[in-house]
Every structure is written in C-alpha cells, then in structure tokens.
Amino acid sequence: xxxxxxxxxxxxxxxxxxxxxxxxxxxxxxxxxxxxxxxxxxxxxxxxxxxxxxxxxxxxxxxxxxxxxxxxxxxxxxxxxxxxxxxxxxxxxxxxxxxxxxxxxxxxxxxxxxxxxxxxxxxxxxxxxxxxxxxxxxxxxxxxxxxxxxxxxxxxxxxxxxxxxxxxxxxxxxxxxxxxxxxxxxxxxxxxxxxxxxxxxxxxxxxxxxxxxxxxxxxxxxxxxxxxxxxxxxxxxxxxxxxxxxxxxxxxxx
Amino acid sequence: xxxxxxxxxxxxxxxxxxxxxxxxxxxxxxxxxxxxxxxxxxxxxxxxxxxxxxxxxxxxxxxxxxxxxxxxxxxxxxxxxxxxxxxxxxxxxxxxxxxxxxxxxxxxxxxxxxxxxxxxxxxxxxxxxxxxxxxxxxxxxxxxxxxxxxxxxxxxxxxxxxxxxxxxxxxxxxxxxxxxxxxxxxx
Amino acid sequence: xxxxxxxxxxxxxxxxxxxxxxxxxxxxxxxxxxxxxxxxxxxxxxxxxxxxxxxxxxxxxxxxxxxxxxxxxxxxxxxxxxxxxxxxxxxxxxxxxxxxxxxxxxxxxxxxxxxxxxxxxxxxxxxxxxxxxxxxxxxxxxxxxxxxxxxxxxxxxxxxxxxxxxxxxxxxxxxxxxxxxxxxxxxxxxxxxxxxxxxxxxxxxxxxxxxxxxxxxxxxxxxxxxxxxxxxxxxxxxxxxxxxxxxxxxxxxxxxxxxxxxxxxxxxxxxxxxxxxxxxxxxxxxxxxxxxxxxxxxxxxxxxxxxxxxxxxxxxxxxxxxxxxxxxxxxxxxxxxxxxxxxxxxxxxxxxxxxxxxxxx
Numbered sequence: 001x002x003x004x005x006x007x008x009x010x011x012x013x014x015x016x017x018x019x020x021x022x023x024x025x026x027x028x029x030x031x032x033x034x035x036x037x038x039x040x041x042x043x044x045x046x047x048x049x050x051x052x053x054x055x056x057x058x059x060x061x062x063x064x065x066x067x068x069x070x071x072x073x074x075x076x077x078x079x080x081x082x083x084x085x086x087x088x089x090x091x092x093x094x095x096x097x098x099x100x101x102x103x104x105x106x107x108x109x110x111x112x113x114x115x116x117x118x119x120x121x122x123x124x125x126x127x128x129x130x131x132x133x134x135x136x137x138x139x140x141x142x143x144x145x146x147x148x149x150x151x152x153x154x155x156x157x158x159x160x161x162x163x164x165x166x167x168x169x170x171x172x173x174x175x176x177x178x179x180x181x182x183x184x185x186x187x188x189x190x191x192x193x194x195x196x197x198x199x200x201x202x203x204x205x206x207x208x209x210x211x212x213x214x215x216x217x218x219x220x221x222x223x224x225x226x227x228x229x230x231x232x233x234x235x236x237x238x239x240x241x242x243x244x245x246x247x248x249x250x251x252x253x254x
Numbered sequence: 255x256x257x258x259x260x261x262x263x264x265x266x267x268x269x270x271x272x273x274x275x276x277x278x279x280x281x282x283x284x285x286x287x288x289x290x291x292x293x294x295x296x297x298x299x300x301x302x303x304x305x306x307x308x309x310x311x312x313x314x315x316x317x318x319x320x321x322x323x324x325x326x327x328x329x330x331x332x333x334x335x336x337x338x339x340x341x342x343x344x345x346x347x348x349x350x351x352x353x354x355x356x357x358x359x360x361x362x363x364x365x366x367x368x369x370x371x372x373x374x375x376x377x378x379x380x381x382x383x384x385x386x387x388x389x390x391x392x393x394x395x396x397x398x399x400x401x402x403x404x405x406x407x408x409x410x411x412x413x414x415x416x417x418x419x420x421x422x423x424x425x426x427x428x429x430x431x432x433x434x435x436x437x438x439x440x441x
Numbered sequence: 442x443x444x445x446x447x448x449x450x451x452x453x454x455x456x457x458x459x460x461x462x463x464x465x466x467x468x469x470x471x472x473x474x475x476x477x478x479x480x481x482x483x484x485x486x487x488x489x490x491x492x493x494x495x496x497x498x499x500x501x502x503x504x505x506x507x508x509x510x511x512x513x514x515x516x517x518x519x520x521x522x523x524x525x526x527x528x529x530x531x532x533x534x535x536x537x538x539x540x541x542x543x544x545x546x547x548x549x550x551x552x553x554x555x556x557x558x559x560x561x562x563x564x565x566x567x568x569x570x571x572x573x574x575x576x577x578x579x580x581x582x583x584x585x586x587x588x589x590x591x592x593x594x595x596x597x598x599x600x601x602x603x604x605x606x607x608x609x610x611x612x613x614x615x616x617x618x619x620x621x622x623x624x625x626x627x628x629x630x631x632x633x634x635x636x637x638x639x640x641x642x643x644x645x646x647x648x649x650x651x652x653x654x655x656x657x658x659x660x661x662x663x664x665x666x667x668x669x670x671x672x673x674x675x676x677x678x679x680x681x682x683x684x685x686x687x688x689x690x691x692x693x694x695x696x697x698x699x700x701x702x703x704x705x706x707x708x709x710x711x712x713x714x715x716x717x718x719x720x721x722x723x724x725x726x727x728x729x730x731x732x733x734x735x736x737x738x739x740x741x742x743x744x745x746x747x748x749x750x751x752x753x754x755x756x757x758x759x760x761x762x763x764x765x766x767x768x769x770x771x772x773x774x775x776x777x778x779x780x781x782x783x784x785x786x787x788x789x790x791x792x793x794x795x796x797x798x799x800x801x802x
Binding site for chain 1: 476477478479482485486489490493499501503504505529559560
C-alpha cells in the first residue's frame, strides 16, 4: 500500500468523481449520510440498478452526487415519483431522499400512503430539525423551545405541537414486512448497516423501507463543530431514539 | 484586505456579482462564483471551508455576516473566533429601517445581537438621503449608544456628501464616506 | 405593546417582503398562514416577529395546499387573513383559490413570482400571470393587482383586504422576486391617518345564536347537482364580478395621446418602460406607455381607444406571452400592428425597449 492511497479521501465507488468535492457546507450531515448510503450500495453491488430521487431543499444538491440515474423532483414529491418508477420497473432499486420538511410536512401524505401500500421503495429522511433551504424556518421536527425564522420566540408545543416522530409513525402503519429504522450521522457504521438492510428488504421484494437519519446543519444552527456534535448526539436523541423499529430480516433468522 | 461573504441571512445582496471587480482592485474576496452554485435559494446558502477559516488570514479581514440576531450568530461558525483579540464587532444601524427607527428600537435590536463593540450610524434612504436625515440618524444612534454604554465608531455617508457633511452635523462622530458598490450586487 | 403598528406615516428603507408584512399589520390583519418558499419567506419572518407584539397570530402549515385552505377557514370565521407564496406554492394553492372563487371567500394572497416552469429558479419572472389570473378550474373570478414598486406593494396590500371584503372575491397582490428582495424607500402609514377606513369583516360560520332556533344554520357548499343549477350559480358569480369590475379596475398611462408606439407592460417591467419612454421622447421619438394595475379585471375599455389610435404596439414581459394573451383578447378586432419582447424569467432593461421601439419606427 502506498502513502498516496492512504491519504486519498475514501469515497464510495458509486459516487461520481467529476462532481466532487460536493457542495454541502462543512459539517453538513448530508455528505456523511450519502456516504453511508453509497457504501451500502457498493457493498450490495446494485449501483447499476439504483434510481435515485431527491427532493427540494439541501437534499437536491445530491442530484449529481452518484454515478446512478437520478431525478430531482418537486418539493415533497420524491416519494410518489420513485413509487411511479418502481411500479413501472420493479427490477429497479428506488431510493427517495429528502429532508424533514419534504418527508413530514409537504410530502407527509405521500409518506403515509406509500407506507400504507407497502411500496417496495426506500425512503430516507435526513432530519436536521429545520428548513435549511429557505433560511432556517421551523420544521415538523423542530425541538420545543428552539428558535427558528418562523418561531423567533422559540417553538411552543402548545400552538405548534411536538416534533414529528417519523419512523414511529411509519412503523405503526406498515405491515411486518417493512423495514423501519432511525440512524444518525454520529454512527455511520450503524447507519450503513441500516441502509443495507433497508435496500435488501427492497431487493427481496418484502415491502416498504424507511430510514430517518439524524443530521446536522451547523450553518443554520450557527454552531461550531463541538456544539454541533453535542446537539446531534445529546439534544436530538432525547426526542429521536436511534435504533431499528421494524426489521423483517431478523424474524426470518438471517 | 480580505472580504468574506458570510451573509446567510440575505443571500440576494451578495459580493458574487462584483467579486472580480473587487479582486482587480487588489482585494481577496472569499465568496462563491455564481456559476459554481446550484439551486440558489432552494438549497440554502452554502458555506465553504475557506470562509470558516478566514480569521486565520493575514491582514485586515472584513466579514459580512448578515443582519440581525441570526446574522450575529453566524460568527459562531468561524474557527478561532473566541481567541481573536483583534476582532471588532460593529453594529451598523440605519434608522430608516423600521426595526431600528427609534432609540428604544435600536437599544432592543443591539441588545439582542449579543457581543457588540461599537455602533456605526449608516442612516440613509438610498438616493433620497439628505443631510437632515443623516443628522437625525446620528442623534438616534448616539442616544442609543449612551444607554448601551458603547462608542459610536463613525457615521457613514455617500461620497456625494463630502464637502457638505461635516463632523459638526453628526455630533463630532468621524465620517466615513462610502462609494456604493452594493446597488449592483443583487443575486 | 404598541396599540398601532404604524403611527401616522413615515419614510422607510425596506425590502418588498418587509413592506408586505407591515402593510398587513397596518391593515389590521388577524392571521397569516403560510409555508416556506423563496422568494416570499421574509413576509413570514417579519410577520412572526411583529405579530405577537400586536396580538396577531401565525400558523406555519404543512404545505401550500394547507396554507390556502387554512386561510379560507380563517376568513370564513370573519377574520382578516392572508397567505403568501410563489411558483410551485402558487400551483398548489390553486385548489383553495378556486374554492374562494366559488364560495365568495374574501381571502388575500400575496404572490412573489419566481422562475418557472416547475421549481426552476427562486429569483424572478412574470410567469405566474396566467395561473394567478385564471388558475384552477374556474372562470378567473379574482382581483389581481400587479405592483411595480414598494409603495404599490404597501398601498395595494392594504387595498386588497378592503376590495376582498367589500366585493367578496379572492384578491391577489402579484409581485415578483425582485420586488420581494430589493430595498427601496417607501412611505408606510396607518391607513386611518390617510382617511382609509378598513372595511368591516364578518363571519360566514360560527354565527351567534342557536342554529335552527334563533337563526337558520349556515350551510355552505361548493358542490352542485345539475348542469342547470351550476350554470345559475356561475352566472350569478360572473354577474357580480362584472358589476364590480368598473368600480375597481385600474391602469396608468404616460404620453399616449400622440404616441406612434405604445408600450404595454405590467408590474416591475413598467419601470423600464417608463424610463424608455422618457429616453425616447428626449430623442424625439413619440412613445407612450400603458400599464394595467389590475390584471383582473382588465382595463379593456381604457386600452382599446389608445391601441386604436397608436401606429404600433409593443408588448414587453418577462414571460412567453402570458400578458400578451390578456392584451390580445382585450383588443380583438383591432388591426394595430403589434410586436413583442418576451423574456421568460429574465429582467428587461430600458435600453432593450428603446432599441426595439427605434427599430419599429
């Protein structure tokens, strides 16, 4: 092994070299989450079968990230577009990638219905507790008391409810053949395993797969590296419990 | 001299369109090139590593961190901001903006910003600005500064007032005459 | 807690979005409903900061479909309510807007146009003219003000609430990303200080008294059974709209009396056109300018004699003929030659207009 190969940043094979470095801010969770996804795609050897869909919001910057066929769709509509692809081409591995606004606000009806129909696609929601795209507004996942552009005096659960628990909701409305988990950018090894199981669940034709990934937005949180990690690891996990909620593979004793 | 575009509050007023012009004048400008961006306004305002490390450069560094409370918090993102002895944070006040139009409003606004070392009176109404308006701004900013126990660093005024506006007009504050580039910097 | 958001009047330096939020406050608006979309976000940002200080409220909904319908619900409860959106959000909101047309719901919508089709850009265009004027399944029974400056954004936002509640048609302020984000000077005022009385609002549901005993219940619907029944309903809507039209239609003109070429445009493009007319007149070219302020209803009666008298017409817009369709519809039968500058999603300068007019004569 030469020194040069050791120093080369480790990039999943399915990432597109020509579009690197990617445009996510330093410390942004998207890069890490998509690296875990890329590793899972590599390890399963499915790069040529993947159709990747991304939403509006910072997730759209992944539109040319992979050497996979990709569609950047409308805000909240990535889930139905990927459902449409899958229904027309069941041999494709369809991944819908979005933020918490796309998943739990504007696209929530699609998430609920795709999950209820047990669509054989993988939906990934990057949860960074606010809207990064339009300047840091409140999201369904914003934590109580957190100040955002549209909750300048802090989120008040009395008037705006509590943070949306996406995987818990999906787990409640899917059959046992669905895979549902919440991972975090703070544990990429675990997140990669979750993506692998979720994709395998789709490959096996079992049913709906859903992974929420806790993510960071230091730019809109205005936090330095230490504060960012503290927030992801300590604050967010108080509301958003990391772990698998449904894992059909386990039941089959695999 | 290094200029750093760290304004993630209002990305529409940006150094991008005049980046090359300023660089031709010998300044270092740390900002995106518009052609290198993607999904402006849909993908958020993106920050790059060289922006976050900008305080480690030699010479004078001017940071545009955007306005208001969210703007001032942008400083948290900079590496080494806590150890910088030379860092000076000036709150630029335009008393023609509705949220800083009275002494009380200016005080409330500046207090919300966190650390501020001095105020600058930049009261103007673009092309409609006259000396009476600048004078009134100097008075309001000065009164607010007294309550806040902060110095007034200067009054800023368009270059066209050189010769007609004097320090006597603005309570003895130093005057910084400005050449305005920003009207050309939309998006 | 200030009793009035704006005392008297004052000259201020503001962004267009900020102007809209202050105008809604000054107009005694009770509730804003909205969903984040660029370039209208700062209307929500300023509203959420200011509203609690004046006992007003805000709800961030899950999307624009919901923002449109929650606005309808608030209005039907007798409150002055509005929402603001753009582009794909305007598309989603068409559903609620059509219900507002059918049920005479005086909701106010502020639209800051961005580039299209689809998500496109967040910056600027005039590509939401057709959708804002005639969107959804309906007959375009809407009032649409196309503004060209911050002053107009302030004036017409206030006026929109009064027109909506006086005539009970959904009312739109059609701006664009440039107007939303630019900063310029504007006089903001308390409407009362200018002698503007806010039209009273009243509930359509939640009325006092026991339904069925003290009063008939309010049974509101937008579904009908037969073609004939629907026809009667829509005919009544159209009649009411046409009766209102002459009372509210607005336009402005400049140097049209002896003009060889009349420039037709709306919204922010008018600024370039006005400058172009000044420059052309200074160069001895007889140019004039006609601008509808209400795109719906359209100032057809004012435009036709001007268009008939002119030697040539030039339509200028930042879209591919959406405004031109409205104009040509109004001018049907006239034979005045017409040329166009269509620049979808792109700003237009006075020089471009000047050069085009010079080439036409």
